[in-house]
Amino acid sequence: MTADPRLPGRLPEPPTRPTLTREYLAVAALALIDAHGLRKFSMRKLGTAVGFDPMAVYRYYVDQEDLFDGVAEALFTEIDVDTLPWDGPWQELARQYCLRLRDILLRHPHAVQVFATRPVRSPASIDTGVKMLAKLHADGILPADALRMVRCLREFTIGHALAIAVTKLGAERRSRKPRPDSPDYNLLAEAADATALDDHFEIGLTAILRGFRHSAD
Amino acid sequence: MTADPRLPGRLPEPPTRPTLTREYLAVAALALIDAHGLRKFSMRKLGTAVGFDPMAVYRYYVDQEDLFDGVAEALFTEIDVDTLPWDGPWQELARQYCLRLRDILLRHPHAVQVFATRPVRSPASIDTGVKMLAKLHADGILPADALRMVRCLREFTIGHALAIAVTKLGAERRSRKPRPDSPDYNLLAEAADATALDDHFEIGLTAILRGFRHSAD
DNA sequence: CGAAGTCTGTCTACGATGTAGACAGACGCT
DNA sequence: AGCGTCTGTCTACATCGTAGACAGACTTCG
Numbered sequence: 001m002t003a004d005p006r007l008p009g010r011l012p013e014p015p016t017r018p019t020l021t022r023e024y025l026a027v028a029a030l031a032l033i034d035a036h037g038l039r040k041f042s043m044r045k046l047g048t049a050v051g052f053d054p055m056a057v058y059r060y061y062v063d064q065e066d067l068f069d070g071v072a073e074a075l076f077t078e079i080d081v082d083t084l085p086w087d088g089p090w091q092e093l094a095r096q097y098c099l100r101l102r103d104i105l106l107r108h109p110h111a112v113q114v115f116a117t118r119p120v121r122s123p124a125s126i127d128t129g130v131k132m133l134a135k136l137h138a139d140g141i142l143p144a145d146a147l148r149m150v151r152c153l154r155e156f157t158i159g160h161a162l163a164i165a166v167t168k169l170g171a172e173r174r175s176r177k178p179r180p181d182s183p184d185y186n187l188l189a190e191a192a193d194a195t196a197l198d199d200h201f202e203i204g205l206t207a208i209l210r211g212f213r214h215s216a217d
Numbered sequence: 218m219t220a221d222p223r224l225p226g227r228l229p230e231p232p233t234r235p236t237l238t239r240e241y242l243a244v245a246a247l248a249l250i251d252a253h254g255l256r257k258f259s260m261r262k263l264g265t266a267v268g269f270d271p272m273a274v275y276r277y278y279v280d281q282e283d284l285f286d287g288v289a290e291a292l293f294t295e296i297d298v299d300t301l302p303w304d305g306p307w308q309e310l311a312r313q314y315c316l317r318l319r320d321i322l323l324r325h326p327h328a329v330q331v332f333a334t335r336p337v338r339s340p341a342s343i344d345t346g347v348k349m350l351a352k353l354h355a356d357g358i359l360p361a362d363a364l365r366m367v368r369c370l371r372e373f374t375i376g377h378a379l380a381i382a383v384t385k386l387g388a389e390r391r392s393r394k395p396r397p398d399s400p401d402y403n404l405l406a407e408a409a410d411a412t413a414l415d416d417h418f419e420i421g422l423t424a425i426l427r428g429f430r431h432s433a434d
Numbered sequence: 435c436g437a438a439g440t441c442t443g444t445c446t447a448c449g450a451t452g453t454a455g456a457c458a459g460a461c462g463c464t
Numbered sequence: 465a466g467c468g469t470c471t472g473t474c475t476a477c478a479t480c481g482t483a484g485a486c487a488g489a490c491t492t493c494g
Contacts, residue, residue, distance in 0.1 A: 019471080019472095020471080020472085042450075042451060042452080043451080043452065043453085044450085044451070044452085047472095052471095052472065052473090053472060053473050053474075054473095054474095055453090055472085055473070055474075055475095056471080056472055056473080058452090058453075058454090059470085059471060059472070060471095062453095063452090063453090064452070064453095065390075113330075113334055116333070116376075116379055116383075117330055117379065117383050118383060118387060119380070119383060119384050119387060126405070127399065129405055130399050130401045130402055130404060130405045131401070133401070133404045133405055133408060134401040134404055137404060142408075143404050143405070143407055143408035143411070144407075144408050144411040144412045146408065147405075147408040147409065147412050147417075148412060148416055148417035148420055148421075149417075151380070151417050151421075152373070152377075152417050152420065152421035152424065154376075154380070155373060155376035155377040155379075155380050155421070156369070156372060156373040156376055156421070156425075157376070158376045158379070158380070159333075159371075159372035159373055159374070159375045159376020159377070159379070160369075160372040160376070162333055162334065162372075162375070162376065162379070163336070163368070163371070163372050163375070166333075166334050166335060166336060167336050170335060170336060173282075182344065182347050184347045184348070184350070184351040185347055187347060187350045187351055187354060187360050188343070188346055188347045188350055188360070188364075190360055190361075191350060191360035191361050191363065191364040192364065194360070194361040194364075195361045195364050195365060199365055200364075200365035200366070200368050200369050203365055203369065204365075204368075204369035204372070204373070204425065206428065207369065207424070207425050207427075207428025207429050207431075208373075208421065208424050208425055208428055209428070210424075210427070210428040210431055211423065211424025211425055211426070211427040211428035211431075212424050214427055214428075214431070236442080236443095237442080237443085259479080259480060259481080260480080260481065260482085261479085261480075261481085264443095269442095269443065269444090270443060270444050270445075271444095271445095272443085272444070272445075272446095272482090273442080273443055273444080275481090275482075275483090276441085276442060276443070277442095279482095280481090280482090281481070281482095
């Protein structure tokens, strides 16, 4: 006769160790990248950071590429597309979409590369694309034209975020090159002083949208 | 008495081994990246590929970052800015600049990332920027506004090239996700079939330029 | 002519990385 | 009770970026 293996009475909470998930790992990876930069990120560090074996990540992602796809999806999720102004005019919808995407990317400057270097094909992303196209279609824009417009906006937004992130992050690393002696050089210096780094994003957005409107023939 | 160490008569050309150069290495690195992809590139492979010691590159570049800066400069050089239509209207100049940049980047799809993820600050690049600003200034555009416009065009161009390169390169890698059952999904499919991947670049370019023109107040 | 210093390429060493694969305990189903 | 699967652990290996010592050739200067 053996003793009852169950301990008597209530025990304090055992240290909970949540089981791993693709999504949890993706979010953790994003946090790690935010904290220490993409350069320093590694699969093993991720495993260790979430309190598991360094190799544990490979149970959920076959590849680093695969993981980064997950990180990009996590970033996309932050857009929270459901709260976009789907009922207003499509121009405003598109503008808000771009603004949110930019804000999110600039909040994760180290991860912008990850987002920018892969086509996000998550169901959520495709769904959003489809809804956006339907919206433009309802305004009489041909799907093909709508797709082109959306692509332009998207590429501008990502290109912008990438440029800003990269410039800010690289600012301290690189040594100031000696300024050339061109007589016009002060034009550049003056202009650079007069404009914030990302002054122009909304201007560009407006220009694209206006340009599209005028090209509707 | 020792024999004359010089050999008699004309010898066939000794195998020439050019001495290394920062630029030569940068161009060789670009070629390697083109050939096998950024993922497979390494400092040691570069050294070996040019016929020297794997570690030889570090005599000329302190870092991989440093090397990639050089690769970006090499890409910029391909634009051949001197043959741009500097005498025409600035809109045409800007358009041609963007078109050339896009063409070059799409010719080096594996290296687009390298170019897109660092601000190119070579003298040649700064010089071009200055000349461009001067050109717009001659048309009565304030330097600050000109800088904003140029940045918008640049970011759109790079964002576009990156998107195209990444999509094309990743096309075979990723498995087609099952198409969602949304009733509007065929809108997307139809639109995607009707548009080439990079159909929209010139349209976007035109839209931006037109949008700027109309915002000149 | 010769010595000293510099330039350039070679070589070794180290810790970290991505990834493959074997292994083991826990859990669910029969 | 037994068995297969799921999940996390652990070991192994080739490769990588980078630091640093070393050596031959070339330059400079007395």
